[in-house]
Amino acid sequence: MSYRCRWPKRALKQYPTIGDPCAQKILLFTGTAPILALDSNGLRGLVRLGYTDEKKNYGATYRAAQEALAGQTGTDCAWLVEVHQLLRRHGQELCRRTEPACRVCPLLRNCDFGQVATGASQPAS
Numbered sequence: 001m002s003y004r005c006r007w008p009k010r011a012l013k014q015y016p017t018i019g020d021p022c023a024q025k026i027l028l029f030t031g032t033a034p035i036l037a038l039d040s041n042g043l044r045g046l047v048r049l050g051y052t053d054e055k056k057n058y059g060a061t062y063r064a065a066q067e068a069l070a071g072q073t074g075t076d077c078a079w080l081v082e083v084h085q086l087l088r089r090h091g092q093e094l095c096r097r098t099e100p101a102c103r104v105c106p107l108l109r110n111c112d113f114g115q116v117a118t119g120a121s122q123p124a125s
């Protein structure tokens with residue numbers, strides 16, 4: 001996160017139930033800061049696609065996914081909102097927490113998780 005959005009993020013987090021992911025979404029959706037904010041559906045897809053491993057907790061996994069994409073996401077808030085929404089929808093409709101629809105997912109060819117889930121390849125030992 002850039003220097004220019006530290007203050008608003010800190011201010012937002014003073015409200016109950018607003019943590020980093022929520023504060024980042026507010027900053028992104030208001031066009032205040034070009035952050036690739038993620039929701040849990042989007043994060044799950046990125047983990048399964050191999051952008052990061054599951055870490056010791058949600059916050060660590062969230063930060064690791066953002067770091068993996070740092071420098072590749074640009075600074076256009078409108079585009080980042082679209083990315084957020086597409087990742088969210090992908091996680092809700094295809095890359096579901098249980099019973100992901102890997103067989104019809106357009107990303108299957110590039111997804112080790114999906115390859116194993118569909119039996120197209122064996123898990124790495």
Ligand code: SF4
Binds near residue numbers: 107108
């Ligand atoms: S192939 Fe399966 S696990 Fe991989 S991104 Fe698609 S739905 Fe998710």
